[in-house]
Amino acid sequence: MSTARAERLVNLVLCLMSTRQFLPAERIRATVPGYAEAPNDDAFFRMFERDKSELRELGVPLETGRTSVFDAADGYRIARADYELGEIALDPDEATAVALAGNLWDSPELAGAAHGALVKLRAAGVEVADSPAAAVRPGAQAGEPALAPLLSACRDGKVVTFEHRRGPADPPAQRTVEPWGVVSFRGRWYLVGHDRDRDDVRCFRLSRIRGAVRTTGRPGAVTVPDDVDLRALVRESAGPPPVTGTARVWVAQDRAAGLRRIGREQGPREHGGRAGVEVEFDVRDRGVLARWLAGHGPDVAVLEPESLRDAVRALWAAAAGVPVETLPVETRS
Structure with a gap:
């Protein structure tokens, strides 16, 4: 639809909603901007008939009738009660x-x-x-460039192609996906769908999509399974890894409160002459836990396992730019 025709239809709706009387076609022609451009009567009536049909197809309740018995021709109006939304009440x-x-x-x-x-x-x-x-804004922000085109593709049922990084250090790879839906999980957006390249269901973090999202094929080509649970698929894919073990860590008294909150305190314990508490942690990713602990410096000490202790010592040595063997003894226990 052209811009001029869209504006004419809007003006026609406003005109017919603003009157309680039935307006004849000639008065509409003189009142609504756009109809004056018709070169003759026949052109106007053809234009007006097309506009009436368009409004009825859009669901606009266009009424036809006469205000009085003295009217020579039918007129038109839109009853507000039939066109406006009903009262909306929100708890x-x-x-x-x-x-x-x-x-x-x-x-x-x-x-x-x-x-x-x-x-x-x-x-x-x-x-x-x-x-x-x-x-308070929700954690997931809508600023991802890929969000709008992916939402549109999910709505239209069209296949999408894009470049996606599996991890921050991985090179981007081309993906062709039948999109099922976009889900917010733990402050990030994920696309869920059938990956044609792998012939399997996959979840893609939108922040790792590079470049433009392109659609291919006809609308309605994608069928979403009836029993699919999008959030469950994202939770399984992007949720925390399974627990592979436990770690015991000494934490100095009144220090590293954040660490104590995510662990389980086992009771008071001294270490190197300092008062503190022993805390037990679930080990899901040893590297992540090692970085958490290393950031607290001498206020923590890994009691076990030895592999986690070595990982923390290696991070301290790298930060200091020295070999691990040169660290003081108290930092190695």
Whole structure:
């Protein structure tokens, strides 16, 4: 539809909603901008008939009738009661959820639509909460460049291709995916779908997609399985790795509070003449745990396992730029 025709249809709707009487075609021609450009009567009536058909196809309740028995021809109007939305009432928790959803779509592509939706709700008299809870933004941000095209591809059921890094240090690889949905998990966005290259279900972190997302094939080519649980698939793929063991760590008294919160305190214990507490940790990724511990320097000491102790000592030595053997004895126990 051309811009001129779209503007003419909007003006026609506004005109017919602004009157309680049935407006005859000639009066509409003189009132609505765009119809004056018709070179003759036949051109106007053809234009007007097309516009009436378009409005009815869009679901606009266009009424035809005569205001009085003295009218020589039928007129047209749109009854507000049939066209406007019914009254919308939101509970406090629903209003907060709407405001949170509006805050979520903060990308340039989606911010305008989200803001417009909130404005329309408020203009209709709906209380959209501006409470402190609504002011807290959700963890997942909509600023990923791939988010909008992937949402569109999921809606249209079209296959997508893009370049994706499996890890931060891995080179990008081309992927062809049948998209099933986009899921927010722990502050990040993930695409879930059938990877045609691997012939298997896969999850892709949007922040690792490089370049443009391209669609291929016809709309409706992708069929989402009825029993698929997108969040469960993402949780299984992007969730924490399984526990492979436990570690016992000494933590100095009144230090490293964050470490103590994620571990399990086993009771007071001295180490090297300093008071502290013994804390037990689940080992999922030894490298990650070693970095957490190494950042606290002499306020922690790995009691076991020895492999974790060696990993922490290696990080300290690398930070100091010295061989591990040259570290003081107290840092090696």
